[in-house]
Every structure is written in C-alpha cells, then in structure tokens.
Amino acid sequence: MANSQDKSDMQQELSREDHYFETGDGTRLAYYVWSRQTPPPCRALVLILHGIGFHARPYEVVARGMDLQDATFAALDFRGHGRSGGPSGELPPTARMIQDIEDWVEHLQASFIGVPTFLIAESMAGPYGTLYTLDNPGSVNGLILVAPAVVPSWRQALVSGSISDLTSLVTSPTSPSIDLSGHRPRMGSNDSAFAELRISDPDAIHAVSPRYILRIGKTIAQLMTRRSLTTDASVQILHGDGDKVLSPVGSRILYHRLKSPDKSLVILPGANHILFWDQYSRAVFTIMSNWIAGRT
Secondary structure (H helix, E strand, C coil), rough: CCCCCHHHHHHHEEEEEEEEECCCCCCCCEEEEEEECCCCCEEEEEEEEEECCCCCCCHHHHHHHCCCEEEEEEEEECCCCCCCCCCCCCCHHHHHHHHHHHHHHHHCCCCCCCEEEEEEECCHHHHHHHHHHHCCCCCCEEEECCCCCEEEEEEHCCCCCCHHHHHHHHCCCCCCCCECCCCHHHCCCCCCCHHHHHHCCCCCCCEEEEHHHHHHHHHHHHHHEEEEEEECCEEEEECCCCCCEEEHHHHHHHHHHCCCCEEEEEEECCCCCCCCCCCHHHHHHHHHHHHHHHCC
C-alpha cells in the first residue's frame, strides 16, 4: 500500500462522515467512516468494533494511527451504545449482536464491491467478531483481534467493588451497578489521558448491569466450546503481556484453537489492555498496517 505521503499531511486530509443504517428488526445503528478528502482507489476496507461500554467515534485514533493511505475505515456503535438505537446501556443477546455485525458489513461492502475487508475487534468485541467470521465464511479477508476477551486477569478480582459486583448478580441482575469509570480505565491503560477521556466521555456507558457482563461471558463460552474454530480468513491476535484486565493466556489459547491458513500471535512486552491509547500504540498501528498491507 502507498505510504510515501507525509503522515501529518495524511492526518490533515482524513475526514469523518456520520451514517445510520437500519437492521432487519428496524433498529437504526450509527457508524462512522474515515477516508481521505481526495482518496486514491480504495484497496482495503477496515472495519472496527469497539470495547465494553464504549462507542465508535474515539476509534478515529486507529484510522489516523495506521499508515494505510489507500484504505477506508469505518466503526460501528453497537446497539444500545453511542448514538445507536436500542435500549441504552444494554447488551443484546449473542445472536442479535452477530446479526447486527453481519448486517453492517454487508451494508458497507455493497459500496466497496471487490475491496478486501478487514475486521478489527477490540476487547469485548473479540468473541463477537470471531463468531461472526466463523459463521460467515468468505465475509472478510482478515480478522485482527486486539486484547480479545477470553480469560479475565486475576487482577480483576482485586479491584475495589468486585465482591459487590458478584452480589449484584443475584440481587439486581439488570441494574447498572458495575462501574466502568473511576479506577477501571486507569487499571487497563498506561495512558492517563485515555483514562480521563473514557471517564469524561458523555457518550460512553459508565456503568453496566450484571446481565451485560453475563452476556459477554455466554458469548465467550459459546466461542470456546465450539467443536471447530476453522476459518478461511487470515487472523492476527495482539495482546499486551502486562494486561491487567484480560489475560494474554486467553489469546494464546484462542490462537492455538483457531484453524486458519494464515494466523499470527503478537505478545507485546509491557503493554497493558488498552493498546490503541498507549505508549505502545505506534508499534501496534505499524504491526496492523503492515499486516493488512501484506494481504491486499
């Protein structure tokens, strides 16, 4: 892929368009597209799925950080998140999440016929993006999993409030009692600026219900108990060995179970959970850019 243009000029030319589309059940989901003002022919469609309680717009940092001048980037607000429809702050069942991803990918690919598609799924989105890819052969050329949710870190049990979170599973399963602000963003990121961004973001979800967490757990279980994890897509998994939220052991297990003709696992020494807002972000963006460029 072309990368001769100065990076600062590329960043200045990047523009965002806000869109909505309607799913099969009539829910309007928001998504955002980043491209150059005077783009060359698009050679890669890079789609991004966000992490727990977050939304898509901050992932502009990925579009700006990656050195892919001739790519178009798009990111989806999951239903109930950001500006998308659906019950605010709720996570739908696994099948509905997978169907939303399928509807969105098909919606975008209709405007990029023949362009290689790459799906980036961060943290919570990891198992959803993986299940979508497994269930839809040929839908994407590549899947990049960034600190995917498979095995929680033991450090989570030491976080203040963890005991009350467990209690609320029984006492108030649908109440937003699990705090995602405060110490949790600081625990998962080495970048204090990101922690402040996450805590102050009015469009982020700052507390979720036990049911929200249980649905993530059920999705992970659905993925990891499948008899076969075979895909025709290329797969790259990135994880920090200093992740305090999700253990890199989970990425290693998933890597060994996935059957792909082209797969790689990158463990980043010293990196924490949030890899897109971190001192290691430049290296992460370079790794992902080179990986995609080598497959277009």
